[in-house]
Amino acid sequence: MTVGPTVRRRLRRLAARTPSILQCSVAAAVAWIVAKDLLGHPAPFFAPVAVVVCIGVSMGRRVRRMLEMVVGVSLGVGVGDLLVAWIGSGPWQIALVVALAMACAVLLDSGPVIALQAGSSAVLVATLLPPSGSGGTARMLDALVGGVVGIAAVGLFPIDPLALAHRHGRVVLNELAEALEGAAEAIAAADLPLAADSLEKARGSHRAVEQLASALQTGREIALLSPLRWRSRSRLARYQAAAAPIDLALRNTRVMLRRTLAALRDREPMPGALPERLHSLAEVVRLLRDELAEGVEPVRARRAALAVADGVRASGEEAAGFSTRVVTAQLRSITVDLLMATGTDRETATAALPPVTA
Structure with a gap:
């Protein structure tokens, strides 16, 4: 059956x-x-x-x-x-x-x-x-x-705060990766319905973010009160440090998907490397998910995010249409968010990308 x-x-x-x-x-x-x-x-x-x-x-x-x-x-x-x-x-x-x-x-x-x-x-x-x-x-x-x-x-005899964080963190990061993949595929195929569907799914991600915040709050209190869970505090701290930048990355991804939809609707030309960079960002998210679950410093995710930043710096492409310019700007913001989620400070993360031209 x-x-x-x-x-x-x-x-x-x-x-x-x-x-x-x-x-x-x-x-x-x-x-x-x-x-x-x-x-x-x-x-x-x-x-x-x-x-x-x-x-x-x-x-x-x-x-x-x-x-x-x-x-x-x-x-x-x-x-x-x-x-x-x-x-x-x-x-x-x-x-x-x-x-x-x-x-x-x-x-x-x-x-x-x-x-x-x-x-x-x-x-x-x-x-x-x-x-x-x-x-x-x-x-x-x-x-x-x-x-x-x-x-x-x-x-x-507390519940495992790390298992709680893993369960909810995995959901949030999977939703972020799927939203980035959806944007990449919609742009590559000029698929308007796919862009609309990806945006609709991404709009529902706020519930998963709220559940992750609640799980981290509960986990923090368990790790503080229970001697059996004191050792989990350092691993929980990585989740807690990553939670706010991940939330920002999701918000910026929703903005990007809205402008992707507008750009496709208006038939604006989009940079050819854009889908590949979005796929790379989705891979950064998956690496971050796995390294947080393993309890190690997210070095691989940080390197992958820096590689995306290097690609943006090397290309020097400029978008023509308004919506496409917003999409590329949001790609920059998401890259910064993900670098911060790996433990990079904002100043260093921002410096990894080329300056914004007027």
């Missing part, structure tokens, strides 16, 4: 998330054991719930957000337990419990997450799980236990 691309994509997503899922499930069981056997709580429902909230959020968000969720759950459960045990459960009691839980959360922190989590946890206590006996703070303690276990699991 043939597996379609959608199924394969979903299986890859599951494989990528499997370590976090296993981490979450084991930590939930540990939190239950701690709350039930060590603290003596008969049904510590909120301990594993807090673990799931904590680790589930840490899969792709900041540590601060994780802490906000845990505090929100604990606060909502505590306020709900205390008030419902005193005033009972009903429509006006629910309104009062939610209002007070959210107000307390706002007093503690200005973020919206902690208030929303406190309100939803208070609703759960006031409706489905009202206190059965003395009420009090027992279930609030369960939630705190779950949060502590979840945070400990993230710190002691």
